[in-house]
Amino acid sequence: MQNQTLIQYFHWYYNEEQTLWVKVKNEAENLGQLGFTKVWLPPAYKASGGGYSVGYDAYDLFDLGEFDQKGSVPTKYGSKAEFLEAVNALRDNGVGTLADVVFNHKAGADELEQVKVRKVDPENRNEFISDEFEIQAWTKFTFPGRGDTYSSFIWDHQCFSGVDWAEDTQEDAIFSIQNQYGDKWEEVVSEEHGNYDYLMYADIDFRNPAVREELKYWGKWMHETCGLVGFRLDAVKHISHHFFNEWIDFMQNNAGDELFIVGENWEINSAEELQSYIDRTEGRMQLFDSLLHLNFHEAAKQGNQFDLQTIFDNTLVQLSPNLAVTLVDNHDTQPLQALESYVDYWFRPIAYSIILLREQGIPCVFYPDVYGAKYEEDGQFIELNHVEELPELLRLRKEKAYGLQRDYFDHPNCVGFTREGDTEHDNSGLAVVISNGDEGIKRMEMGEHFAGQIFIDALQKRTEEVEIGADGFADFYCAAGSVSVWVLK
Numbered sequence: 115m116q117n118q119t120l121i122q123y124f125h126w127y128y129n130e131e132q133t134l135w136v137k138v139k140n141e142a143e144n145l146g147q148l149g150f151t152k153v154w155l156p157p158a159y160k161a162s163g164g165g166y167s168v169g170y171d172a173y174d175l176f177d178l179g180e181f182d183q184k185g186s187v188p189t190k191y192g193s194k195a196e197f198l199e200a201v202n203a204l205r206d207n208g209v210g211t212l213a214d215v216v217f218n219h220k221a222g223a224d225e226l227e228q229v230k231v232r233k234v235d236p237e238n239r240n241e242f243i244s245d246e247f248e249i250q251a252w253t254k255f256t257f258p259g260r261g262d263t264y265s266s267f268i269w270d271h272q273c274f275s276g277v278d279w280a281e282d283t284q285e286d287a288i289f290s291i292q293n294q295y296g297d298k299w300e301e302v303v304s305e306e307h308g309n310y311d312y313l314m315y316a317d318i319d320f321r322n323p324a325v326r327e328e329l330k331y332w333g334k335w336m337h338e339t340c341g342l343v344g345f346r347l348d349a350v351k352h353i354s355h356h357f358f359n360e361w362i363d364f365m366q367n368n369a370g371d372e373l374f375i376v377g378e379n380w381e382i383n384s385a386e387e388l389q390s391y392i393d394r395t396e397g398r399m400q401l402f403d404s405l406l407h408l409n410f411h412e413a414a415k416q417g418n419q420f421d422l423q424t425i426f427d428n429t430l431v432q433l434s435p436n437l438a439v440t441l442v443d444n445h446d447t448q449p450l451q452a453l454e455s456y457v458d459y460w461f462r463p464i465a466y467s468i469i470l471l472r473e474q475g476i477p478c479v480f481y482p483d484v485y486g487a488k489y490e491e492d493g494q495f496i497e498l499n500h501v502e503e504l505p506e507l508l509r510l511r512k513e514k515a516y517g518l519q520r521d522y523f524d525h526p527n528c529v530g531f532t533r534e535g536d537t538e539h540d541n542s543g544l545a546v547v548i549s550n551g552d553e554g555i556k557r558m559e560m561g562e563h564f565a566g567q568i569f570i571d572a573l574q575k576r577t578e579e580v581e582i583g584a585d586g587f588a589d590f591y592c593a594a595g596s597v598s599v600w601v602l603k
Contacts, residue, residue, distance in 0.1 A: 115538070117511050119149050119470070120212070120478040124156040124191075126168055126445040127489035127496075128481075135192035138200035146207035148505060149512030152374060153204055154212040154346050154478065158189065158197050162222025165190055168445075169214065170348065171221035171315065174257050175332050176264040178340075183259035184222060201340050210343030212374065213336060217329060217357075218349045219315040220269060223252035226281055229271045231289035232297070239288065239299060240308040246292055249280035253291075253316055264335060267328045275299060275319040276312045288312055295321035303379075303391050304351040313352045320357040329357075330364045337369060344374030347399065351379045355394045362398045376400040376439050380446065380453065382408060388430045392437055403430040403438045403475065407455070410442060410468075414461035417595075418551035421526040425468070435474035442466060443480045449496045450489075460595060463503040463573075464548050467597045470511040471546055472531065473519045477511075479504070503573055507599070510572060514601055516542045520559055528554030530590065534561040545569065545600040547592035554592045562586040569600040579603065 128134055138155065145153060157169030160177035165186030177183055178194040187193065192200075201211045229251040233244040255269035272293050279286055290299065290312075299311035300321060311317065320326060336342065345365075350358060358377070365373055377399045381387045385405050392401065406429040413420040431438040442465045446453040457465055462483065469477040481487070482498040489496050517536040523529045528549045535543025543564065547556045560569075564582040569590070571578075575598045582588045592598040 116149070116151065117515060118151045118476045119508065119511055120152045120154055120439065120476060121145065121150045121484070122441075122444055122478055122480050123153045124445065125448055125481050125487055125498075126451055127448075127487065127491065128156075128168075128190075129489055133188075133192040133196065134190075135196035135200045139196070139203040142200070142203035142207045142209065145204065146209050148484075149508045150209055150479070152210045152212055152343060155200075155214065156191060157214045157216060158191070158340075160184055160189060163190075170216055172216040173220065173222040174255070174260060176335070177257070177260055181257075181259040181263075183257065198340060201342070205341060210374070211340070212344045212346050212376070213340065213342050214348060215333075215345050216348045217318060218313055218352050219317050220255060220274075221315040223254055223269075223316060224256045224258060225252075225254035226250045227253045227271045229253060229277070229289075230292040231277070231280075232292060234288050234290050234312075236288050236307065238308040239290075239310070239312055242290070249285075249289060250282040251277045251289070251291075251316075252279065252281065253277065265328065265331065267324075273319055273322055273325050274316045275321075276317040278312075278314065291319075293319065295319055300354050301356075302352060303355055303387075303394060310352055313349060318353075320354045326357060326360060330361055333361060333365050334368050337365065337373075342373075343371070344376070347375065347377040350377040350399075351381075351391065355391065359395055359398060362395075374400070376402065378402055380404050385428045385430050385433050389433050392434055397437060400437050400439045400476065401430060402444075402478070403440050405429045406431055406438075406469075406475075407441055407443065407447065407457070410457045410461065410465040411447075411455045413550065414458035414465075418527055420550060422529045422548065422550055423523045423526055425523075425529075431475040438475040439478050440469040440475035441478045441480065442469065442483065444478075448480075448482070448487075448498070450491050450494060459499060461550075462501050463507070464550070464597045466501060466504060466507050467546055467548065467599060470507050471515045471533070471544065471599065473515075473533070479508070503597075506572055510544060510599055510601065513539060514542045514544045518561075522556055522558050525554075525556075527551035528556060528592070530556040530558055532558050532560050534563075541602050543602070544572075545588075545590045546597065547590045547600070548597045549592050549594060551594065553594045555589055556592075557587055557589050559585075559587050564602075568603040570603045571598040572601045573597065573599050
């Protein structure tokens with residue numbers, strides 16, 4: 115079986131001449147050849163920003179660029195027909211599609227409602243700082259451009275637990291909606307700000323059974339309409355994990371084939387917090403390993419002062435490797451974003467060798483590392499270069515990175531690991547040496563079945579040929595501040 119490899123096929127500032135869905139269709143064959151098995155696409159439905167929105171200000175989940183709403187028919191990425199053509203092209207090339215799902219909130223309501231609320235302390239959301247009073251809030255969604263096509267469900271204030279804007283008083287605050295399902299926030303895993311249920315816009319209330327049923331109905335409709343293989347779930351730490359347990363069980367039971375589901379629970383402190391979420395959802399979803407990304411960021415900043423022996427400390431891939439989706443960067447960490455923590459260019463090939471060639475975790479490659487990116491915001495111009503070594507590293511993952519793994523994380527500046535290959539993949543097996551300081555040498559075991567065989571550096575950083583000894587060991591090299599991947603000549 116081929117190793118699973120994901121790609122996040124967008125970045126926050128995607129601005130190329132081709133709309134994204136057209137580009138996906140045109141690149142589908144290339145993506146399959148590179149070794150990608152799944153493509154995570156950005157939100158495909160209409161957002162409150164219409165044709166300009168990245169998509170996380172979700173408005174109408176049923177409008178995949180089909181109806182004239184929010185100032186446009188298509189989304190930023192194209193029309194519904196183009197989206198379906200892109201998904202079909204990927205499938206024809208052996209690549210599945212993951213849809214991005216924003217369930218936490220809705221934005222761009224169509225009508226105002228008179229709503230009973232209490233203000234809360236933004237730093238401690240559990241503390242009310244006002245008595246109950248009424249405001250005019252944007253909480254009614256009737257979708258006049260779509261009508262009752264696909265669904266006749268009307269969202270009103272009983273579907274939401276909070277808002278951040280009072281239209282009548284023009285006040286910006288966090289208002290807890292006092293509805294029939296509760297006068298406080300829902301139970302969520304994150305205790306930041308006391309309770310981090312409220313994030314933005316009109317916060318969906320999953321205590322309302324009609325809301326839960328509508329979102330299950332939408333998930334089934336989306337899966338069947340588009341032929342998806344899974345979902346990427348946005349902002350899961352702000353949403354009741356009880357709802358996700360119910361929703362995922364429903365989706366898996368209706369899917370036929372098992373769906374691949376990965377959640378974004380962006381944690382910056384503790385792998386135990388990510389593990390706690392996995393425990394509460396009983397392993398129903400994968401999680402992105404934000405902490406490994408932050409280790410990469412720190413390692414790149416510190417250079418040879420970073421102890422490479424600690425690169426996996428306090429990471430999800432260390433605690434729950436079977437449920438970790440590993441990454442180097444994403445749309446939230448790229449330059450000019452709120453969570454900016456972009457991994458310096460010199461370290462990116464090292465980071466990719468770690469997530470692509472090791473046994474633990476399922477890697478997710480970031481779009482600019484394949485294609486590059488240029489964008490500008492507020493007078494700042496950013497250019498992200500593609501990672502030259504990435505196509506070869508992807509090929510090595512597809513063809514070579516199999517079999518028993520042996521680790522040699524035994525030096526602060528030079529570490530390595532080997533994969534001894536297997537019988538299912540011809541000529542598989544490799545040895546990886548990484549240095550964040552001077553040029554390195556590492557004696558490592560490939561296995562006696564390689565005795566007398568010659569290995570070369572697939573990345574062409576070193577020109578030596580290495581012969582495997584009778585005991586299965588050899589000395590492998592890498593250049594200063596670099597990575598070399600040794601494979602059969």
